Amino acid sequence: MFEADQTIKETSALAAFMNRCDVANYEELVERACSDPDWFWTQILDLTRIRFARPYDRLREIGAGPENIRWGIGGALNLTETCLDAHIEKGLGDKTAIDWVGEDGSRQQWSYSRLAEEAARVASALSARGVKPSQGVGIYMPMIPEIEAVLLGIARLGAVAVPLFSGFAPHAIVTRLNDARAVAVLTADATPRRGKPVWMEATLAEALAEVPSVHTVFSLRRFGGPVADPARDLDWQETIGKADATRPAHPVETDAPLLIAYTSGTTGKPKGVVHTHLGVQAKATADFLLCLDMKHDDRHLWMTDMGWVMGPLTLTSVLLAGATLVLAEGAPSMPGDPFRLLRLAAENKVTHIGVAPTLVRQFLTQDPAPLRGYDLSALRIVASTGERWTDDAWLWHLEHICRHHAVPLNISGGTELFGAILTSTVLHEVKPGGFSGQALGVGAKVLRVDGSEAAPGEVGELVVTQPPMGLTPTIWGDKKRYLDTYWSTFPGIWRHGDWARRDPDGTWFILGRSDDTLNIAGKRIGPPEIEAALTETGKVVDAAAIPVPDPIKGTMVICICVTAPGVTPDDRLVEQLKDRVGEVVSRPFRPSEIHFVEALPKTRSMKTMRRIVRAAFLDEDPGDLSSISNPETMEAIAALRKDKP
Numbered sequence: 001m002f003e004a005d006q007t008i009k010e011t012s013a014l015a016a017f018m019n020r021c022d023v024a025n026y027e028e029l030v031e032r033a034c035s036d037p038d039w040f041w042t043q044i045l046d047l048t049r050i051r052f053a054r055p056y057d058r059l060r061e062i063g064a065g066p067e068n069i070r071w072g073i074g075g076a077l078n079l080t081e082t083c084l085d086a087h088i089e090k091g092l093g094d095k096t097a098i099d100w101v102g103e104d105g106s107r108q109q110w111s112y113s114r115l116a117e118e119a120a121r122v123a124s125a126l127s128a129r130g131v132k133p134s135q136g137v138g139i140y141m142p143m144i145p146e147i148e149a150v151l152l153g154i155a156r157l158g159a160v161a162v163p164l165f166s167g168f169a170p171h172a173i174v175t176r177l178n179d180a181r182a183v184a185v186l187t188a189d190a191t192p193r194r195g196k197p198v199w200m201e202a203t204l205a206e207a208l209a210e211v212p213s214v215h216t217v218f219s220l221r222r223f224g225g226p227v228a229d230p231a232r233d234l235d236w237q238e239t240i241g242k243a244d245a246t247r248p249a250h251p252v253e254t255d256a257p258l259l260i261a262y263t264s265g266t267t268g269k270p271k272g273v274v275h276t277h278l279g280v281q282a283k284a285t286a287d288f289l290l291c292l293d294m295k296h297d298d299r300h301l302w303m304t305d306m307g308w309v310m311g312p313l314t315l316t317s318v319l320l321a322g323a324t325l326v327l328a329e330g331a332p333s334m335p336g337d338p339f340r341l342l343r344l345a346a347e348n349k350v351t352h353i354g355v356a357p358t359l360v361r362q363f364l365t366q367d368p369a370p371l372r373g374y375d376l377s378a379l380r381i382v383a384s385t386g387e388r389w390t391d392d393a394w395l396w397h398l399e400h401i402c403r404h405h406a407v408p409l410n411i412s413g414g415t416e417l418f419g420a421i422l423t424s425t426v427l428h429e430v431k432p433g434g435f436s437g438q439a440l441g442v443g444a445k446v447l448r449v450d451g452s453e454a455a456p457g458e459v460g461e462l463v464v465t466q467p468p469m470g471l472t473p474t475i476w477g478d479k480k481r482y483l484d485t486y487w488s489t490f491p492g493i494w495r496h497g498d499w500a501r502r503d504p505d506g507t508w509f510i511l512g513r514s515d516d517t518l519n520i521a522g523k524r525i526g527p528p529e530i531e532a533a534l535t536e537t538g539k540v541v542d543a544a545a546i547p548v549p550d551p552i553k554g555t556m557v558i559c560i561c562v563t564a565p566g567v568t569p570d571d572r573l574v575e576q577l578k579d580r581v582g583e584v585v586s587r588p589f590r591p592s593e594i595h596f597v598e599a600l601p602k603t604r605s606m607k608t609m610r611r612i613v614r615a616a617f618l619d620e621d622p623g624d625l626s627s628i629s630n631p632e633t634m635e636a637i638a639a640l641r642k643d644k645p
Contacts, residue, residue: 033440051085061073093116115152133158134252135159137185140186141166155259156249164306187201259312261415269528282469286441287420289317293380293425294352297351308523339366353383353401460500518557520547530545543561544600600613
C-alpha cells in the first residue's frame, strides 16, 4: 500500500479542480461527472481553454443512442491552435517543448515556437503536393523531434494522421495504409539500433508497391540512404525544410477525424480507431492533467512509439499542459545500459515518467546496484499502463523507481478511448497493481454475462455506461464492425473486452482480456495477422496464436500449428516460422514457441476456437464446449504443455 505525502495531495491539479467544482472528494466528482456529463465536459474544456474557430451550438447529442453520441455540434476547431498557438501568444514560445536524446547521446531542444514552425512547414509541404483536408497521411518514423512536428503538421492541415509502428514489416504497413486510403507518408531513411542503421525507407518502399493511393513520400535522410523512387520520394530538407513556416491552422468540424489509431481484434483486419480534434484534447485533459497530475512545469518521459496510442497521447497531454516532453530514441533498456530509461530520467531531471510492467520485470532481473548512482529525486509521478502488474514487480518499482516518494499511478483503458477507464490518483491510497478508482466521466461498471452488475469482488466484464468525450465514434470505414465489436454484447453499453473486479474497498483490478487479442509488452495485435504469416509460408495449413503468461514480458505468443502434407515438423521449421512472423508482422510478435498438432478445435462453421486452444494448453477451465465440433483435439494440445521439460 502507498499513500502520497500531504504536499503532493494539496498541490495537485485534481485537488484544485475539485475545489473549483465545489465537490468534497473524488467519488463525488465521479458521480457528478456521470450524472451531468454536459456540466463535467464543459468544465474540462474550460480547464485547458480549448480553442474553437467556431463555437459549438450544443455540447452533446445522444438522441440516436450512446453508440452514436456526437460532441460539439456545429463547432469547428484545430488541435494545434490550443496546443501550440495559444502558448506562443501567452509568451511561452521560447519554452522547451521537446528535449530529445538520441541513442548515441546526441541532443536537440525544440521550443514551442520551433515546433509550431516545423508543424506549419509539414502542413505546407503536404498541401503543395496536393494533399487535402480529410485525406490520410501515414507516419512511419522513429521517435525524433520531427515525428512530433509531423503529427501536428498533418493536424494543422486538417488531414488525417495514420501513425504506424516503427518496427512494422511491409505487410503490416500495406494493410493499414490501404485501409486508410493514405495519399502520402512521412518517413526517415533509417533509425539507429545499437549503433547500426535499421533501414526504414527501404521497408516502406517495399510496402508501397502494394499501396497505389500513395503518391508522395517525404524522407528525412539521416544516414544517406538511397532513394527508392525519385518521382515519389522527396528529400525532407529540400521540401519541408524550405516550406512556409507561418501556415495557419485549418479549422475542421469537431467530429472530423484527427488520426486513425490501428488496433487489432480477434478476427479480420486491424481496426482503424478514429479520434477527433476535440475528443483527444478533452480526454487527455481529464486523464493526464487531472488524474495523472501533469503540470505546466513537468518534464515528462514515456518511451513509446507513435504507432501505439501512447505516442499521440503523451504529446497531446504535454502540449495541453504547456509542459516539456523528454523524447528518447531507442530502447529503454540496452546491453551495457540495462536501466537506460532511469538513467535518462536522472540526467534530464524528469518529474513525470511512464513505465510498463513488462519493462519493470526486465529491470527486476538485473543487479540494482547501478541505480544507487541515479538521482531520481525530481520524480513526482510514476505512471504505468500496458498490462497487469505482478506484486513483486510493483513493489520493486515502488522501491527503486518511486523510492517511496513519487506516486505510482496505474491506468488502464485503450486505443479506443484515447485514455483510461480505470485510474489511480494522488488523492487515494494505492494497492499493488490496483486502480484506486474509475476515470472521470466514463461510468465504469463490472457486469455479469446477463448484464446485471457484479457484486464486490466478483469477476465480470469491464464496461463503460457513460460514453466519454474521446471515445472513438467509429472504426474507419466500418460502422457496422464498430457496433458489433463494442456495443452488441450489452445494448447501449460499451464493452471493452477486459475481465475486471472491484473489491469491497473500492480498488479495481484488471484480470486480462476477455477476447483473444494478444497484448505483448503493451502492444496489441490480432491473432489472424500472426496466423496468416504462418500459413502463407505454405508449410502450415492451420494455426492458432495464443497469449501465454511470461515472467518477463507478462505475455508471450505461442503458436499451435498444423503442418501441410509432406512437411516434417522439426527445429529448423520452427525457426523458419518464427522468423516469418518477425518479418511479416514485427519482431515483438515473434512467437516464443511453436508446436504442432494434427488438428485444431473448430466450431461447426470451421472457426478456430482460440479460447479452447489456450485453455487446453494451459490446463485451464475451457468453459462452454457446446459449439466445438472436434473436442478430441484438446487432448493433443494439452499434451504439448505436459511434455515440456
